[in-house]
Amino acid sequence: MFRRKPQPQPISTEKILNLLNAVQDPQTGKGIVDLNMVHDVQIEDGNVEFTVAVADPKYPYQKVVDRESRLTLMGADGVKGVKVNWMVNTPASAPTEAVQENEPTIIAVASGKGGVGKSTVAVNLSVALAETGASVGLLDADIYGPNCNIMMGVERPRPSQVKKMAPAENYGVKIMSMGFLVKPDQPLVWRGPMLHSAIREFLQEVEWGELDYLVIDLPPGTGDAQLSLAQTTSLTGGVIVTLPQEVSQADARRGLEMFNQLNVPIIGVVENMSYLALPNGEKMDVFGAGGGKALADAAGVDYIGGIPMDPNVRIGGDAGKPIMVSQPTSEAANAMRQIALDVAARADALKGDQPDAIQIEVIE
Numbered sequence: 001m002f003r004r005k006p007q008p009q010p011i012s013t014e015k016i017l018n019l020l021n022a023v024q025d026p027q028t029g030k031g032i033v034d035l036n037m038v039h040d041v042q043i044e045d046g047n048v049e050f051t052v053a054v055a056d057p058k059y060p061y062q063k064v065v066d067r068e069s070r071l072t073l074m075g076a077d078g079v080k081g082v083k084v085n086w087m088v089n090t091p092a093s094a095p096t097e098a099v100q101e102n103e104p105t106i107i108a109v110a111s112g113k114g115g116v117g118k119s120t121v122a123v124n125l126s127v128a129l130a131e132t133g134a135s136v137g138l139l140d141a142d143i144y145g146p147n148c149n150i151m152m153g154v155e156r157p158r159p160s161q162v163k164k165m166a167p168a169e170n171y172g173v174k175i176m177s178m179g180f181l182v183k184p185d186q187p188l189v190w191r192g193p194m195l196h197s198a199i200r201e202f203l204q205e206v207e208w209g210e211l212d213y214l215v216i217d218l219p220p221g222t223g224d225a226q227l228s229l230a231q232t233t234s235l236t237g238g239v240i241v242t243l244p245q246e247v248s249q250a251d252a253r254r255g256l257e258m259f260n261q262l263n264v265p266i267i268g269v270v271e272n273m274s275y276l277a278l279p280n281g282e283k284m285d286v287f288g289a290g291g292g293k294a295l296a297d298a299a300g301v302d303y304i305g306g307i308p309m310d311p312n313v314r315i316g317g318d319a320g321k322p323i324m325v326s327q328p329t330s331e332a333a334n335a336m337r338q339i340a341l342d343v344a345a346r347a348d349a350l351k352g353d354q355p356d357a358i359q360i361e362v363i364e
Contacts, residue, residue: 037052051085052087240268268304271306302346
């Protein structure tokens, strides 16, 4: 006698929620169900549809969570198809126009000294954020020694159709630098007020358009440029770049304390040139080991991650092709990409508290 093959049990909402909770929000490391991000689960003939609600219209992990949710559910018995809708949470009391306003997340990249790769981090951070589909601006605030224009491969900004200055653009990033306005060998012998005026104009008189992120590459040290930026704009947070060695840590700590004095939140510490990967697979600690983590721990801030040494980082910077563009699958590029996503998530979280009530708007 033949036994009838058991029929698959209809999948339930409870099972869908249990499966989806295995999908983590990269920003917090918690399941998206536990975070109350999953709403309105509907099941019809094995086709599952649900909504993911986020607080930021430019949530940087949308593609990751979307992909992981689909893969997780499509592997379950009884699921034939998956549809994921995306929604935005906004305070119920806020006017409709407030949802459309696009206040950029402003990230300042700083160090206590030169030569640690601060501009390299700022440039690749900008390119990595643009990769996610965000609208990104890069402001080279190193008035005396601008080089972001060189590292981004642009010589001059595009012609402006309005009264404001137009930024240059490359790799999906809008760029403004004093390097566009002076000759390569022309020194700027300016006092503080002139520098303050230049930074204010770069922030207020440039045709940035609507930006999701504005990355500001600060000059080394803790001087006029940093003070001018804190007085001119509302910085979302600062990223400190250091090398593993103790001398670099001491200088970076000054930059970190500068942010504290200016009441700028610290997003975290990034360690550049963490190690050199050798052909045999071993890692050489050229500048020591663990300095970035030690600095973060001592200051009570987050350690975001380390970036390995790679000659292609320098080669690409000199050629105007950041490592994110020239060697996008390299270990250094992957490290910078992950750091960029982490920085973006932390900075977005600093912009404001989660709303108490929600209105829903679909992200196309």
